Amino acid sequence: xxxxxxxxxxxxxxxxxxxxxxxxxxxxxxxxxxxxxxxxxxxxxxxxxxxxxxxxxxxxxxxxxxxxxxxxxxxxxxxxxxxxxxxxxxxxxxxxxxxxxxxxxxxxxxxxxxxxxxxxxxxxxxxxxxx
Amino acid sequence: xxxxxxxxxxxxxxxxxxxxxxxxxxxxxxxxxxxxxxxxxxxxxxxxxxxxxxxxxxxxxxxxxxxxxxxxxxxxxxxxxxxxxxxxxxxxxxxxxxxxxxxxxxxxxxxxxxxxxxxxxxxxxxxxxxx
Amino acid sequence: xxxxxxxxxxxxxxxxxxxxxxxxxxxxxxxxxxxxxxxxxxxxxxxxxxxxxxxxxxxxxxxxxxxxxxxxxxxxxxxxxxxxxxxxxxxxxxxxxxxxxxxxxxxxxxxxxxxxxxxxxxxxxxxxxxx
Numbered sequence: 001x002x003x004x005x006x007x008x009x010x011x012x013x014x015x016x017x018x019x020x021x022x023x024x025x026x027x028x029x030x031x032x033x034x035x036x037x038x039x040x041x042x043x044x045x046x047x048x049x050x051x052x053x054x055x056x057x058x059x060x061x062x063x064x065x066x067x068x069x070x071x072x073x074x075x076x077x078x079x080x081x082x083x084x085x086x087x088x089x090x091x092x093x094x095x096x097x098x099x100x101x102x103x104x105x106x107x108x109x110x111x112x113x114x115x116x117x118x119x120x121x122x123x124x125x126x127x128x129x130x131x
Numbered sequence: 132x133x134x135x136x137x138x139x140x141x142x143x144x145x146x147x148x149x150x151x152x153x154x155x156x157x158x159x160x161x162x163x164x165x166x167x168x169x170x171x172x173x174x175x176x177x178x179x180x181x182x183x184x185x186x187x188x189x190x191x192x193x194x195x196x197x198x199x200x201x202x203x204x205x206x207x208x209x210x211x212x213x214x215x216x217x218x219x220x221x222x223x224x225x226x227x228x229x230x231x232x233x234x235x236x237x238x239x240x241x242x243x244x245x246x247x248x249x250x251x252x253x254x255x256x257x258x259x260x261x262x
Numbered sequence: 263x264x265x266x267x268x269x270x271x272x273x274x275x276x277x278x279x280x281x282x283x284x285x286x287x288x289x290x291x292x293x294x295x296x297x298x299x300x301x302x303x304x305x306x307x308x309x310x311x312x313x314x315x316x317x318x319x320x321x322x323x324x325x326x327x328x329x330x331x332x333x334x335x336x337x338x339x340x341x342x343x344x345x346x347x348x349x350x351x352x353x354x355x356x357x358x359x360x361x362x363x364x365x366x367x368x369x370x371x372x373x374x375x376x377x378x379x380x381x382x383x384x385x386x387x388x389x390x391x392x393x
Contacts, residue, residue, distance in 0.1 A: 001294070001359055001361040001366070001393075032132070032258075033258070033260060034167050034258055034260055036296050036357055036359060038357075038358065038359050038366070039368075040366060040367065040368025040369075040371060041368055041370075041371075042310075042311050042312040042318075042368065042370050042371055047219050048173075048223055049173045049215055049218065049219055050173040050215060053207055053208075053209075055205075055206035055207040055208070055212075056173075056207045056212065056215050058206050058207075059205045059206055059207050059212040059215065059216065060215065060216055060219060062206075063199065063203075063212075063216050067198070067329070068325065072325075074317075074321045074324075075317035075320050075321055075324075076315055076317040076318050076320075076321050077315075077317070078315075081317075081318065081321040081325075084311055084312060084318050084321070084322065085321065085322055085325050087311065088309050088311055088322060088351075088352055089219075089220060089351060090219055091222060091353060092310055092356075092371075093356065093357060093358075094223075094224065095167055095169075095224060095226055095357055096169065096224075097132055097167060097169050097256045097258040098258075099132040099256075099258070104132070104169065104171060104256055105171065106170075106171025106172055106173065106254075107171075108172075108173050109171060109172075109173055109223075123368075125359045125361075125366055127294075127295070127296055127359040127360075127361070127393060128393055129260050129295060129296055129391050129392070129393060130260070130261060130392060130393060131132075131258060131259055131260060131261060163263070163389075164389070164391060165298050165389055165391055178350050179304075179354055180304050180346055180349065180350055181304040181346060184338055184339075184340075186336075186337035186338040186339070186343075187304075187338045187343065187346050189337050189338075190336045190337055190338050190343040190346065190347065191346065191347055191350060193336075193337075194330065194334075194343075194347050198329070220350075220351060221350055222353060225354075225355065226298055226300075226355060226357055227300065227355075228263055228298060228300050228387045228389040229389075230263040230387075230389070235263070235300065235302060235387055236302065237301075237302025237303055237304065237385075238302075239303075239304050240302060240303075240304055260391050261391070261392060262263075262389060262390055262391060262392060
């Protein structure tokens, strides 16, 4: 298993982690299977979507802030319940097929770490599974 | 890895892909492990839910259209940001256990490809992982 | 594959299933790979989030009840469409890396079975995948 680390510079920010994921897969030498990308934190998410136009990520961020507003009454005293809920909506992990040594992301797909409660240093685990 | 293809006939439509998934698993000959069903597109999703009553899928579609409305102001110029966001909410992949040669879908569970920006031809990758 | 069973005592309730998951992984003897935790039902979900403060789970439950309200008009006659939709939003499975015999949940992460249409007896499958 490989552990990647990312410093998230703001409260809410989305980091493109595709290069780290594909490099960890390549370094494993495994030809066929899958790549599990896993975030061990509870106020950050992992998702796959378009990476070509940064406006897509901006729209995702704006949607999540509106859909899970900071201003609702929450019971959790730390004040970061929206971050916990947003990470459940995106999920905290993705699994991508690995075939003939290639991580099978689609043409427009990138892997993103979504920070919902930064700035922090975040770990992302990359585990290779075999077919 | 097996690639399934589906033509989605409308802008928003949900396709039951269960038969293709179970057939790809059977053809692999693998008895125990898991089946990864992965969509390499950024405006379509994969999810598991009830397939017996088509009204469930209709309710899911109606919910997603209301929850991520087309009419919000979005920055992405292509006009399909709701499709990107809906695909993040459903996720673009599922992993199902494989035990004694059987894909362990529950009694009412079917696997669906949710098209949010069709009509298009969509690939779905099926990769078998071993236990 | 191991099957865990849980009796959910109420219509909507969240059950911490972390201990069952980690025990099934330990019993497998596998050192490196991943643990797939899969719910074969269509009105319950599986998610990972903070388990230290029960108020986080309470906030997640309240959010999902508001975001997918019972009072909308739904077509599915059984009246449990919100439960189906909530299970799609959380997802019905999680995959967690296994490294050196340890399930790599983060410090605050627990695995939850979210019952959206109980009380029922629910199965949860735990399958170990190898690296």
